[in-house]
Amino acid sequence: MIKEDVKLNPHIFNEDVEQQPIRVGFGEGLVIAAEQNEKVYGLCADLTDSTKMDKFAEKFPERFIEIGVAEQNLATVGSGVAAMGKIPFISSYAMFSPGRNWEQIRTTICYNDRPVKIAGSHAGVSVGPDGGTHQAIEDIGIMRMLPRMVVLSPCDVIEAKKATIACAGTMDPTYLRLAREKTPIITTEDTPFEIGKAQLFFEGENAVAGIVATGALVHKALVAAKELQEEGISVSILNLSTIKPLDTKSIKVLAEKTGALVTVEEHQVAGGMGSAVVEYLAENHPVPIEFIGVRDEFGQSGEPNELIEHYGMGVSHIKEAVKKVIEKKK
Amino acid sequence: MSITKEKVAEIKQKANDIRISLIEALIEAKSGHSGGSLGMSDVFATLYFHALKHDPKKPDWEERDRLLLSNGHICPVLYSTMAHAGYFPLEDMKTLRKFGSPLQGHPHREFLPALESSSGPLGSGLSQAAGMAIVLKREKRDSFVYCLTSDGEHNAGNTWEAVMIAGKEKLGNLIQIIDRNYIQIDGSTEDIMPLDPFSDKYRAFNWHVVEVDGHNIEDIARGIEEAKMIKNQPTIIIAQTILGKGVSFMENRYEWHGAPPGKGPDDIVPKDKQGEVALKELREKVL
Numbered sequence: 001m002i003k004e005d006v007k008l009n010p011h012i013f014n015e016d017v018e019q020q021p022i023r024v025g026f027g028e029g030l031v032i033a034a035e036q037n038e039k040v041y042g043l044c045a046d047l048t049d050s051t052k053m054d055k056f057a058e059k060f061p062e063r064f065i066e067i068g069v070a071e072q073n074l075a076t077v078g079s080g081v082a083a084m085g086k087i088p089f090i091s092s093y094a095m096f097s098p099g100r101n102w103e104q105i106r107t108t109i110c111y112n113d114r115p116v117k118i119a120g121s122h123a124g125v126s127v128g129p130d131g132g133t134h135q136a137i138e139d140i141g142i143m144r145m146l147p148r149m150v151v152l153s154p155c156d157v158i159e160a161k162k163a164t165i166a167c168a169g170t171m172d173p174t175y176l177r178l179a180r181e182k183t184p185i186i187t188t189e190d191t192p193f194e195i196g197k198a199q200l201f202f203e204g205e206n207a208v209a210g211i212v213a214t215g216a217l218v219h220k221a222l223v224a225a226k227e228l229q230e231e232g233i234s235v236s237i238l239n240l241s242t243i244k245p246l247d248t249k250s251i252k253v254l255a256e257k258t259g260a261l262v263t264v265e266e267h268q269v270a271g272g273m274g275s276a277v278v279e280y281l282a283e284n285h286p287v288p289i290e291f292i293g294v295r296d297e298f299g300q301s302g303e304p305n306e307l308i309e310h311y312g313m314g315v316s317h318i319k320e321a322v323k324k325v326i327e328k329k330k
Numbered sequence: 331m332s333i334t335k336e337k338v339a340e341i342k343q344k345a346n347d348i349r350i351s352l353i354e355a356l357i358e359a360k361s362g363h364s365g366g367s368l369g370m371s372d373v374f375a376t377l378y379f380h381a382l383k384h385d386p387k388k389p390d391w392e393e394r395d396r397l398l399l400s401n402g403h404i405c406p407v408l409y410s411t412m413a414h415a416g417y418f419p420l421e422d423m424k425t426l427r428k429f430g431s432p433l434q435g436h437p438h439r440e441f442l443p444a445l446e447s448s449s450g451p452l453g454s455g456l457s458q459a460a461g462m463a464i465v466l467k468r469e470k471r472d473s474f475v476y477c478l479t480s481d482g483e484h485n486a487g488n489t490w491e492a493v494m495i496a497g498k499e500k501l502g503n504l505i506q507i508i509d510r511n512y513i514q515i516d517g518s519t520e521d522i523m524p525l526d527p528f529s530d531k532y533r534a535f536n537w538h539v540v541e542v543d544g545h546n547i548e549d550i551a552r553g554i555e556e557a558k559m560i561k562n563q564p565t566i567i568i569a570q571t572i573l574g575k576g577v578s579f580m581e582n583r584y585e586w587h588g589a590p591p592g593k594g595p596d597d598i599v600p601k602d603k604q605g606e607v608a609l610k611e612l613r614e615k616v617l
Binding site for chain 2: 041062063065067068070072073076077078079080081082083084086088103104107108111112113
């Protein structure tokens with residue numbers, strides 16, 4: 001059942017649960033961060049409105065830099081701004097930043113140790129009709145591989161706001177993964193959030209499998225867990241909103257308690273969050289694993305939920321994966 | 331501020347010392363980039379011993395001018411100049427490119443914190459300089475940002491993205507100095523990816539353009555003075571240089587782009603004599 005101490009939205013399982021795009025939380029959080037800290041800058045590559053940097057740009061024009069359609073410049077001008085003691089947030093679609101400007105991020109941000117915060121919106125296939133060119137499903141992999149980079153993947157609009165405010169307060173290069181579509185609001189203002197700390201959202205009694213989920217699919221994992229519980233299968237869910245540094249302690253506890261894990265992410269299975277979890281477990285506490293994610297394919301046009309189902313990341317797929325991983329324990 | 335004859339003589343001597351130290355370091359390292367390093371020695375000497383507002387004892391001084399080397403592969407000249415200016419002991423030049431050295435094969439500020447940026451992958455320095463200049467301008471601070479670039483890296487899109495934003499933001503505090511030696515790794519810049527009419531391109535992007543002889547100290551100093559007077563536009567100083575300047579058998583030969591003495595073409599001087607001959611030429615006369 002839903003863990004009480006994390007104070008989640010009591011309406012999570014209602015049909016009419018309130019929904020908002022995760023990227024909206026970034027926009028709100030950035031304004032709050034900028035009010036709190038005058039060192040916060042914002043740079044955008046001609047997507048100010050759709051990455052939700054617009055409110056910041058209106059309120060703090062002296063700290064906003066419009067870069068135009070030039071993501072390599074976005075990262076490198078951002079590095080220069082950070083070199084002057086600022087905390088720049090750079091925003092675009094994840095496909096273009098960090099998709100197009102990876103080497104600039106590596107050399108001028110990570111290698112240079114500059115506290116640039118990379119907000120990549122429109123991650124995942126749930127971008128929908130725009131099609132595969134605009135659906136970043138490799139971004140977690142290419143970002144978590146970089147030394148010094150912190151990788152955050154909030155599960156809803158409220159957590160995105162908290163993640164934005166929190167990363168504005170650190171000196172680490174940070175990737176903030178955001179999604180375009182409206183998704184159910186899972187957390188509340190009172191839900192704890194800390195960079196580097198995973199939260200157990202759902203705890204089954206004597207759970208026989210654990211789910212580690214991140215981003216917009218956390219809600220589907222919760223629905224799957226509830227339905228499985230009704231079928232008499234008890235699982236627990238960890239919301240992994242920080243993919244790097246990995247909260248190895250929480251993952252180990254979940255693996256020890258349940259003996260089998262399913263990882264759930266809207267990303268390539270290769271190199272993504274599940275890979276990060278398994279890299280740790282393989283060395284420290286191997287357990288049977290099932291991965292939910294895209295398997296070596298590109299995205300395409302379609303409605304968000306249609307695509308989630310097509311690529312095997314829906315509620316039914318998560319439930320299947322749980323049943324399969326429990327079988328593997330035998 | 332015009333430059334005195336005494337100052338010019340002093341800078342010429344410094345440039346010669348810088349060339350000798352970088353060649354000694356490259357001989358010791360057995361790898362690294364000779365050609366561009368020799369070609370930019372006069373520009374670096376003029377910057378560090380005349381133009382730049384800096385304090386080698388306080389490299390993090392807030393009021394300093396910033397200098398970024400975008401074409402990081404010519405770092406032997408940067409390191410040698412910084413050593414002669416007093417940022418670190420000249421002795422450290424012997425560690426160039428060796429394990430644990432502050433003088434990494436391409437500049438890395440984690441190993442040498444006095445650097446403004448790490449560099450090596452071409453085309454990304456100018457936009458970092460633009461980012462710095464934007465902050466300085468918006469905060470009405472009077473430091474300048476100098477960015478040293480190569481002509482080869484003007485093949486890169488990122489360079490032109492930076493050129494555009496510097497023009498748009500009217501960065502009068504940004505001064506780019508390009509090592510215009512017409513040579514890149516595979517040959518002549520005009521064969522590989524023609525850049526001329528180069529100054530026209532910059533004018534079209536709303537930059538102020540100054541052309542100087544990159545081996546004439548008065549001319550370099552004049553160019554920098556002119557650039558500092560331009561308040562509402564970024565300036566590019568096109569320094570016409572000779573790759574390998576000061577070592578006769580290296581001059582204007584693209585094969586010396588990435589070779590140290592002992593590893594370059596041996597049609598004029600045999601490999602085992604290249605270091606010795608280079609140092610002899612540099613020690614015999616100040617250019």
